[in-house]
Structures are given as structure tokens and as C-alpha cells.
Amino acid sequence: xxxxLTVNNIFVYCxxxxxGKVADVSLQLLTKGRQLAGELGVKLExxxxxxxxxxxxxxxxxxxxxILHLAEDKRLFPYTTLxxxxxxxxxxxxxxxxxxxxxxxxxxxxxxxxxxxxLKCGLTADCTSLVFGDHHDKKRDVKYENLLYQIRPAFxxxxxxxxxxxxxxxxxATVREGVMKLEKVSAPKDPEVYNLNVEEYVNKGDxxxxxxxxxxxxxxxxxxxxxxxxxxxxxxxxxxNFKLLYELADVLGADVGASRAAVDAGFxxxxxxVGQTGVTVRPxxxxxxxxxxxxxxxxxxxxxxxxxxxxxxxxxxxNQIADYAINGKVEEVLPKMIKYYRKYAK
Amino acid sequence: MSFRxxxxxxxxxxxxNVGEDAMKADGTVNRGALPAIFxxxxxxxxxxxxxxxxxxxxxxxxxxxxxxxRAADIIRESMYRGADDGYLLTDRKFAGSDTLATSYTLAxxxxxxxxxxxxxxxxxxxxxxxxxxxxxxxxxxxxxxxxYAENIEKISKTKITVKRRLDRxxxxxxxxxxxVLTAHSSAxxxxxxxxxxxLKFKNARTIGELQNETExxxxxxxxxxxxxxxxxxxxxxxxxxxNLGLQGSPTxxxxxxxxxxxxxxxxxxxxxxxxxxxxxxxxITSHVIG
Numbered sequence: 001x002x003x004x005l006t007v008n009n010i011f012v013y014c015x016x017x018x019x020g021k022v023a024d025v026s027l028q029l030l031t032k033g034r035q036l037a038g039e040l041g042v043k044l045e046x047x048x049x050x051x052x053x054x055x056x057x058x059x060x061x062x063x064x065x066x067i068l069h070l071a072e073d074k075r076l077f078p079y080t081t082l083x084x085x086x087x088x089x090x091x092x093x094x095x096x097x098x099x100x101x102x103x104x105x106x107x108x109x110x111x112x113x114x115x116x117x118x119l120k121c122g123l124t125a126d127c128t129s130l131v132f133g134d135h136h137d138k139k140r141d142v143k144y145e146n147l148l149y150q151i152r153p154a155f156x157x158x159x160x161x162x163x164x165x166x167x168x169x170x171x172x173a174t175v176r177e178g179v180m181k182l183e184k185v186s187a188p189k190d191p192e193v194y195n196l197n198v199e200e201y202v203n204k205g206d207x208x209x210x211x212x213x214x215x216x217x218x219x220x221x222x223x224x225x226x227x228x229x230x231x232x233x234x235x236x237x238x239x240x241n242f243k244l245l246y247e248l249a250d251v252l253g254a255d256v257g258a259s260r261a262a263v264d265a266g267f268x269x270x271x272x273x274v275g276q277t278g279v280t281v282r283p284x285x286x287x288x289x290x291x292x293x294x295x296x297x298x299x300x301x302x303x304x305x306x307x308x309x310x311x312x313x314x315x316x317x318x319n320q321i322a323d324y325a326i327n328g329k330v331e332e333v334l335p336k337m338i339k340y341y342r343k344y345a346k
Numbered sequence: 347m348s349f350r351x352x353x354x355x356x357x358x359x360x361x362x363n364v365g366e367d368a369m370k371a372d373g374t375v376n377r378g379a380l381p382a383i384f385x386x387x388x389x390x391x392x393x394x395x396x397x398x399x400x401x402x403x404x405x406x407x408x409x410x411x412x413x414x415x416r417a418a419d420i421i422r423e424s425m426y427r428g429a430d431d432g433y434l435l436t437d438r439k440f441a442g443s444d445t446l447a448t449s450y451t452l453a454x455x456x457x458x459x460x461x462x463x464x465x466x467x468x469x470x471x472x473x474x475x476x477x478x479x480x481x482x483x484x485x486x487x488x489x490x491x492x493x494y495a496e497n498i499e500k501i502s503k504t505k506i507t508v509k510r511r512l513d514r515x516x517x518x519x520x521x522x523x524x525x526v527l528t529a530h531s532s533a534x535x536x537x538x539x540x541x542x543x544x545l546k547f548k549n550a551r552t553i554g555e556l557q558n559e560t561e562x563x564x565x566x567x568x569x570x571x572x573x574x575x576x577x578x579x580x581x582x583x584x585x586x587x588x589n590l591g592l593q594g595s596p597t598x599x600x601x602x603x604x605x606x607x608x609x610x611x612x613x614x615x616x617x618x619x620x621x622x623x624x625x626x627x628x629x630i631t632s633h634v635i636g
Contacts, residue, residue: 114482168596306634327614333622
């Protein structure tokens, strides 16, 4: 039975970052949610749960949130599973959203399955694309319109699966940081704000986890916003050769990225890994050095505006998506790129 | 002090080493071409349990998996490395389960093995990478969850302290047991097989395996000494069949496609000074760089 008071909106769970702000991935999801809400002709709702939400309205407003639910309580930051899950589950039961989006972060991937299990609804992890489409269940001859097609790599990134949740709501999905674009709306309105009475939403036994200690490092490396990325693979050969990538990056004002194989080989740190198990990037220039281009890697960088590949193997799969395919050795090519950049750049 | 620890494990196709023949022409996965392996993070989970047993030798470590008969391989593998016993949940009705139906089934199995102090699963399996089953099992059992566990720092009769691995650091949390943990890949790798245990358990079999092997009379002579791996079907569990398999799965696979990238007409260059000079000049004039 449908509750006549609910309107089946699009919901985004906005996560609070270590810095106490709404996380970038959540703002990206608001952008996506705004677009989906526009297509369905419904509203965009967001829920933010934390201990100090004074600036939250200001942070989310530019992304076109219509209705904002705030749950503020000292005990709600840092994140622990049970109170957040209780609040989100109860709120979803009341609001009956059509779609619910969460970041595929450690928090989102901890929270979303717990909520989906409570609500007995479908959840798709790590979606790379979300679009509406129709579905015809031939067995039961039931037609569905505007289902959320939740598109994600599966099987280690070797296939792309389109997942649907025909009969359960909300249609829940998580999305990784950097996958969706961030875009402000042109004339944002103030959202309707509801301050939730936290005691009514949490259960007595929810605060069972004691956080004894936390060591959170400063955000050292984050290449998701880089305009130019010089990225290296196993074909770079050694950590010493990898230094060449840093030199070129330094000259170009770029950041260094890497494939999983290069990270596994210890050439550079994990934070720089691009691809399915790393970060997704969309720079204006991606220079792939000694990267063969496994699907898992390409999934994280195929949206780069321009791609240069440097590889001694002319048949390397990465060359299929490269704008420029340089057939050569990384240690030969990079010094020349530095030399000629210096010659022509003003 | 001793504990009872349940470890959830899964046999998965080795998606990390996918060869050319792994995909069929129609874009579906050729499972036959992929070796079946012990899901890597489930090995971390097993080690985490075995470490507790090292300090508290009366601890009982039990592994449980859901899968076809051949998944008994990873139960034996767990026993070679130190697990005391294993349970295989196997039934055609489990086929096609998404994470919700899977966790429903595993939780039913776990309930039958109660009381336990700790349930440990790997964070995620490499065939789906969803990381959903651990938290969903915890929810079904109404237990707290500690995801991304890297180490059990302390364990007492009622309370456990666990180090968690987060994106940018670590967190140490304490909670009363029973509790569900999911083990992160940064946790200690699993110890190797123990030769004595290998000899002891290499003939451990499920009923299903024994039935398949009856024609193999070399094994029949040993029938009495065979350690039985328990096999549970739908009938052995307190479950509602509507919540199982495809029927119990709210998510449906609408379409599976091969990964296709738009092929570009790439400019082919050599490593000559001439080519690189021209490239850098072009990139600067078109304002891609500089």
C-alpha cells in the first residue's frame, strides 16, 4: 500500500568527511540526483547525519536540494553503523523514496547494505552509470517504466552488468567518488529543512560501538581533480624509472597516477591507483606510460578528454582508446617530452 | 578462555587473471575457463580467527560456505590451515541469489551454529566486489558489525577490540560480543597448509561428494576414516523458500555486456625527436598543456 503523503522522491545520503564538511562524493551524487529528479518530475531530498551541521544547508544548497533532513547529535560523528542505519532506515520507511544514492566510500559501503537488508530492498554497489529505462517481465507479463538502470562493472571488471530492482523500493545504489560530475544549479533555492528528533530515530542499543582511538591522516594524495595526469604501469619497469614520470608531471603541473600492476610492484603508492579498484579520473590529458590497458584500468580513465599512450608494444589495448599512440620506450620518450615542452612553453 | 568463531568463506572464479578465453563470443562469462579459488579476503578472515586460536587453543574455528558441491574444496583448504570443522550450504534453490538472498541463507546457517562469539567474513568477494554480504548477515542476525577489520587487538570473554582500516587511516573500536567482522585485505595473510592437517583432512568429504565418488573404490576402503563435512540443504535450515535464490533476490540482471571501449583513430607516433617535438608543439598550441 502506498502512503498517500509520500511522493517517492530521489534521496541522497550525504556523508560528512573527516574535515566535517559534506563529502565531495555526496555533492556529486546530489548533481546526479538533481538530474534524475528532473527527469522523473520529483523532488531531490538529502539526509545529513552528524554532530555539527551548522554549515550543511549552505554546502548543499548550490546543488539543488529541495528537502533537507538533518540529524544532529554529538554521538553521530565519527560515523558508526547502527545509529546511522536506524535513522536512514526509519526515514526511508516514512518518505518511501523511489531511489536512494550513497557514496561507495568505506562509510557508504558499510551503511547501504545494512539499510537495504532492513528494508529488504535491492542494492547495487559501485555503479558507473545510472539512467532510466523500461523493463518487461515476460514471465509475469508485467511492464515497468522508468526503472533505474544501475550499470556497473562485474566479474573483476571484465563485463558490464545492468541491474534493476523492479519490485522493491527504494532502488538503492552506491557510486564511487569521481564517477559522477559535480555541477551547481543556476539559480538554487533554499531547501526546506527538517531537523529530525534523533531520539525518535535511533534505538537504545545503537551506541554499542566505542571508538577507542582514531588516526586519520591528512589528505595526502588525491588525483581525482587533476587536469593532467602522467600515469605509469608495470611497463615503466622500476621505481627508478618511475621518477621520470614525476619529473614530467612536475614540469607540466600534473599529478602522477598508476595502474594496479605498478602499485602492486611497489613503484608508487596506492592513493595514485587509477581504475576499478582505485580512483576514477576525467582529466583533460592522460599520459599512459607503459600501461597495457586492462579493462579494469580503462574503466577509471576512459573519460579523459585526451589520451596519450607510450608503449613499446604497438598492439597494447590502451592504444585503442588513445588519441596519440607513441610506439616507444618510456625512458626514451619522457625526457624528450620534457625537453620539447621546455622549448615551446612560454 | 576459549571462543567459538564462525568464518564465512566463498569459492570464486579467479577474476584477477582473466585470459582471452574467459569470455564467450556472446559476451557471457566462460566460468569453465577460470580456475575456482578461495576468495582472497576470506583467507584474511580465516587467519584472523586462527590467530585467536593460537592464543586460546580451546577456541573452535568453524568455516561455512554456500555453493555447489565442489565448494567443499575451500572447506578442506580451511581445515588444512587450521579450521576445526566446516559446513556447506548447498541446494539448487540457492542458485541465482543476490546479496540479500545470500545473506538471508548464510544468516540461517549461522543461526543454527549459535552460540558463537565472533563471525568473520572477508570484506568482499572478487567476483562481485560488492562488500554487501557481511553487513547484511550482521543485520539479519541483529548483531553489530565492524567492517574493514585489520586486526583483533584484544579479545576477552565478552568484549573485542578491533583495528579497522579506513581510506585515510585506522580506527580502533571496542564492542561486546557477539559481533560480525569483515576482514580487509590489509589484514595478515593466511598461514600455509599444515602437513599433518593435510594428511588428516584430505579425505574429508561432504555427503554429496561421497555419493559422487562411490564408483571410485580406492576411496571406499577409507570410508570409515573419512571426516564428514556437514552439508545443509533448504530442509535443514529454518527458512522461508520465498526468500531464496532468484525469487528472493530484489535485484535482477537486466543485461550483461562485454566491455566495449570506443575505438579512436589514434595518431601513431614513434619515439623519434621529430615526432615528440611535433606532439609537444601541438599540445601547447591547442592549450591542452602549458
